[in-house]
């Protein structure tokens with residue numbers, strides 16, 4: 006069985022599952038945010054008999070913090086009140102983005118089945134869990150019953166080999182895949198990432214792979230866990246033996262792809278689609294109005310450090326907003342001088358959370374604005390105005406473009422000098 | 425689910441996103457408010473013009489992107505009785521069925537003009553364009569998804585599964 010099949014088999018209490026089977030599985034975690042969560046789920050859960058196992062529920066207010074208007078404040082209040090009155094210990098606000106907090110706190114572990122009301126729920130696949138997104142109403146039924154129905158998906162295997170060149174990062178890997186395979190390649194299917202390159206990746210690097218799986222339509226995207234995941238768990242005293250599942254050697258895949266990462270260069274996903282991928286050099290020169298470093302996939306510690314390495318001793322030419330995806334990332338960047346470097350360069354640092362990513366607040370794009378961002382997706386209207394254009398790139402490429410005031414291949418200017 | 429749905433078509437292309445169907449700025453709105461913003465990202469006049477019972481006929485990968493359930497909910501509350509498309513994004517599809525909004529899959533559908541009268545016949549497993557007489561085979565919905573749709577949505581379905589008696593049949597969330 007593939008890793009996804011093994012996890013689903015375990016969670017549904019059977020020895021073997023095959024693609025196409027329909028199963029009822031017990032969810033190990035149920036995750037939601039302030040937009041999808043209590044405000045929509047609460048009344049339904051009550052109607053269905055209440056929360057079945059509060060220790061499995063994770064709630065994070067990330068979309069509407071800090072509140073930009075009264076409606077946001079009301080949503081935050083509803084979320085907080087419901088979490089407290091239902092005894093949800095894993096409730097966080099002003100701490101960062103749900104998907105990043107779930108991984109940072111090891112609220113998900115290898116081999117778990119996690120169900121969440123947000124498309125980027127797939128991100129939790131970074132540690133070898135099966136993480137599947139559903140809507141709010143369905144999550145309410147899972148929270149009340151403890152179970153979710155799944156059609157076992159076929160698995161697409163993606164092997165990554167080689168070593169990344171300088172100024173090329175994980176995001177370039179996923180953009181290459183999106184450019185090659187397209188938005189629908191994995192619809193209704195699982196993606197399983199493996200290969201020598203993935204073995205050494207940190208969880209923060211792995212999450213870029215799992216996170217962007219949804220942009221290929223995937224039901225779930227797992228990265229085969231390795232020693233780095235075990236060690237990260239041991240470092241925070243979490244039992245790493247539990248359900249550490251791996252795919253079988255004779256697992257059957259619907260398709261296999263191999264990416265030689267040494268061959269990659271900086272890429273850009275041009276408006277209006279994450280699979281509209283081209284070399285950064287091919288769109289070099291397009292003037293931008295704003296740069297944004299943030300989102301569950303692009304506001305990681307590695308992203309902010311990469312941006313700082315470009316911005317050191319330089320100034321940005323366009324408004325540049327930085328949104329660390331968690332408070333821990335914020336504190337780490339404060340401690341190591343990253344925030345200082347970014348601020349010296351003229352960047353503005355926002356509160357940790359989703360920020361401008363969903364076009365809600367804290368840097369929404371205006372009509373005809375051209376934005377260069379590390380956001381998850383760049384569909385029309387995604388970051389605000391339906392007339393704005395959003396280009397996606399790695400933190401290196403976004404920071405370099407902020408310095409140039411236009412899209413640029415980060416290798417054209419290289420890393421920055423002394424502060 | 426009613427075996428036959430008849431209504432006027434509203435046509436859309438491929439890869440309509442949930443940002444098109446319900447833009448992010450309306451995420452702050454409550455469930456019962458979103459109908460008036462259906463399709464606001466693509467056609468701000470849609471919600472005012474669509475009539476109860478109308479049918480959305482769209483291209484492939486309908487509803488991709490964000491998993492916001494308020495997207496299919498907005499269509500349902502605006503009066504859309506069913507959606508016909510060659511394929512859907514997985515989360516959108518599941519959300520639509522869970523809300524009791526039939527999202528019908530066809531291998532192909534073409535030649536449909538705005539406001540053509542469309543008949544979806546589940547018994548005959550066909551989508552028929554009344555104006556042209558063209559018939560398109562629809563894919564049979566089976567298994568648990570079919571049971572959920574037949575129950576009128578996942579809340580009613582779950583209530584039955586948990587052995588609870590429904591006081592009022594579930595029609596909207």
Ligand code: SF4
Pocket residue numbers: 067102103104123125299300301302358359362363381
């Ligand atoms: S950062 Fe963006 S993509 Fe990630 S959860 Fe928040 S809104 Fe969604």
